């Protein structure tokens with residue numbers, strides 16, 4: 001964890017940040033900046049709507065049962081819209097790796113469409129709330145961070161939150177996702193859904209149950225890479241490591 005001294009800014013680094021932001025806008029061009037600003041504002045608003053809907057639901061009903069059903073349309077829309085993030089990387093308007101973004105976005109799309117949407121009996125699992133809450137807090141922070149950065153008015157708290165909340169929210173979200181997939185396994189095995197059995201005219205077989213087991217196992221090598229990527233970003237942004245390297 002960073003100390004407040006490490007996280008705080010001083011005059012020199014603030015001036016550096018400002019110069020860097022202006023440089024970034026110039027590099028991006030007007031159209032890309034305008035699009036990203038619109039995209040980030042829309043996504044912040046979308047996830048804020050989701051947060052408000054979840055809090056209102058819980059306050060009115062006093063239970064998490066039925067929560068997923070009540071927010072699913074908004075969730076599906078905004079999480080699917082996030083596929084554009086892969087496009088942003090591919091066309092080079094954001095400097096993030098296509099692979100890192102691809103893994104992050106595809107795992108979310110997979111959770112939304114191929115797990116929670118498709119397997120109705122698991123929609124009331126507590127683990128669904130776990131990943132919904134951690135995704136929502138993360139995305140409100142992340143998209144507002146990008147928006148304020150593009151507008152050159154980044155409050156320190158948003159920057160701090162972007163590069164600290166994930167330390168807890170990432171493992172919590174991953175735990176929620178894995179527990180939800182785990183809860184889905186018996187239903188998938190019993191129903192044989194999305195599976196293709198032999199014999200068939202194409203002579204191929206696919207077992208969704210084993211696919212889910214492999215997917216769960218793939219979190220072991222993939223999640224640490226995303227987590228360490230974020231830790232590196234945190235060191236760069238909050239501790240100014242790259243700025244020091246550039247000055248050298």
Ligand SMILES: CCCCCCCCCCCCC[C@@H](O)CC(=O)SCCNC(=O)CCNC(=O)[C@H](O)C(C)(C)COP(=O)(O)OP(=O)(O)OC[C@H]1O[C@@H](n2cnc3c(N)ncnc32)[C@H](O)[C@@H]1OP(=O)(O)O
Pocket residue numbers: 024036040094095096097100101103104106107108110134135138142146149150165166169170171172173174177215218219222223226229230233
């Ligand atoms: C088909 C089945 C697939 C199954 C796969 C199974 C394996 C899955 C394993 C992985 C599990 C992940 C689970 C996950 O869903 C759980 C959660 O999310 S829980 C909640 C907590 N989550 C997080 O904290 C997520 C953190 N992730 C991210 O932030 C991003 O998605 C990530 C791509 C990982 C990192 O983002 P990035 O590299 O972009 O970091 P930065 O924010 O520091 O940005 C770098 C620079 O890019 C600029 N940028 C990026 N996006 C924008 C934008 N939209 N608008 C403007 N600018 C943008 C940013 O400003 C930085 O620029 P610079 O360096 O110049 O300052």
